[in-house]
Amino acid sequence: DTGVSQNPRHKITKRGQNVTFRCDPISEHNRLYWYRQTLGQGPEFLTYFQNEAQLEKSRLLSDRFSAERPKGSFSTLEIQRTEQGDSAMYLCASSKNPGNTIYFGEGSWLTVV
Amino acid sequence: DQQVKQNSPSLSVQEGRISILNCDYTNSMFDYFLWYKKYPAEGPTFLISISSIKDKNEDGRFTVFLNKSAKHLSLHIVPSQPGDSAVYFCAASAGGSQGNLIFGKGTKLSVKP
Numbered sequence: 001d002t003g004v005s006q007n008p009r010h011k012i013t014k015r016g017q018n019v020t021f022r023c024d025p026i027s028e029h030n031r032l033y034w035y036r037q038t039l040g041q042g043p044e045f046l047t048y049f050q051n052e053a054q055l056e057k058s059r060l061l062s063d064r065f066s067a068e069r070p071k072g073s074f075s076t077l078e079i080q081r082t083e084q085g086d087s088a089m090y091l092c093a094s095s096k097n098p099g100n101t102i103y104f105g106e107g108s109w110l111t112v113v
Numbered sequence: 114d115q116q117v118k119q120n121s122p123s124l125s126v127q128e129g130r131i132s133i134l135n136c137d138y139t140n141s142m143f144d145y146f147l148w149y150k151k152y153p154a155e156g157p158t159f160l161i162s163i164s165s166i167k168d169k170n171e172d173g174r175f176t177v178f179l180n181k182s183a184k185h186l187s188l189h190i191v192p193s194q195p196g197d198s199a200v201y202f203c204a205a206s207a208g209g210s211q212g213n214l215i216f217g218k219g220t221k222l223s224v225k226p
Contacts, residue, residue, distance in 0.1 A: 004156070035214075041119075042202050042216030043157065050137060093158050101147070102214060104156035 004105035006092050012111045020078045021108045025094030032067075032075050033102060034067055035091040036060065043091055050098075071106060080110055082112045114120045116140045117205050119217035129224050136203030136217055139184065143205040147214070148177060148188045160201075161188070180186040193224045 002092055013019050022067040025032045035043040046065070047057045051072035061067075063097055065083075069075040089107040118137045126132045134148075144165040156180035163177045163186070165168040170177050178190045190197055200221045206216040 006156075013123070039219065042204070042215070042218050043214075045213045058213075093156075101159050101162060103159060104149070106156045107154075109154070 001058070004094050004103055006105040006108045007088075009106065010106060010109045010111075012113060013064075014113045015084060015112055016081055018078060018080045019082055019110060020076055020088055021090050021092075021104060021110075022094030024077045025035075025074070025092070026103060029094035029096050029103075031095045031098065031100075032069055032073075032097075033093040034075070034077050035093065035104075037091060037107070038087075046077075079110070082110075084112045086110060087112045114139075115217075116143075117203055117215045118202075119203055119219040119220050121197065121220050122218070123192055123223070125222040125223045127195045128195055128224055129192045132193045132197065133144050134186075134188040134190075134201050134203075134220050134222065136188075137184060138186075138188050138205050138213075140205070140207065140208040141163065141184070143215075145206045146177070146186050147165055147180060147204045148175075148207075149202045150197075150205060151202060151219070190222075193222075195224050195226050198222055198224050199205075 032077045033048040034046040037043045045058050046061050049069040064080045067077045093102045093104040095102045138160050147162040148160040151157045161175045162171050200216045200219040202219045203217040
């Protein structure tokens, strides 16, 4: 499978715990994006990387959220001190270059109890 | 303030007929528009896109029309098939923010046999 890969696909955690999601983009895709989707809403942009550089962050990305792409390949999204409002699907996407079509992974579901 | 609006939460169509999904936007800086299809518990799948320099783009059963003066686009699916049943998201981006796709809330399409 050469699509965008995300894991874990599902995560249930207790409030206050930290969670980390991993994304492997399509090979040779320079751009990598993180989005969040809650029920009844469309995906909302969180942040994106051009290779290893994080170029834009949404105001939705509070200081409890941190994303990295250390070698310009895979990326991690960490949420510290999770809150119930963090429950959502976290979507990773990638594109080859700016302006190219953005392809999404299958998402990682987070439930904070 | 929603910049991309899909005012119909749901649409039901008979198999073989045309499905028309609508999308309105408010930001005149948007110059690239996309449609994604999403099944439950999966990430969005890219369907078709259109640049603001065009007014129509066609790919098989899918055609997207763009009316810039009305800030309106639509997705036509002809003929509709039961496998098309999914949530369809309209998304837009502006040239200076190629990483930031703004999504509508989606329209749930049901194609009945």
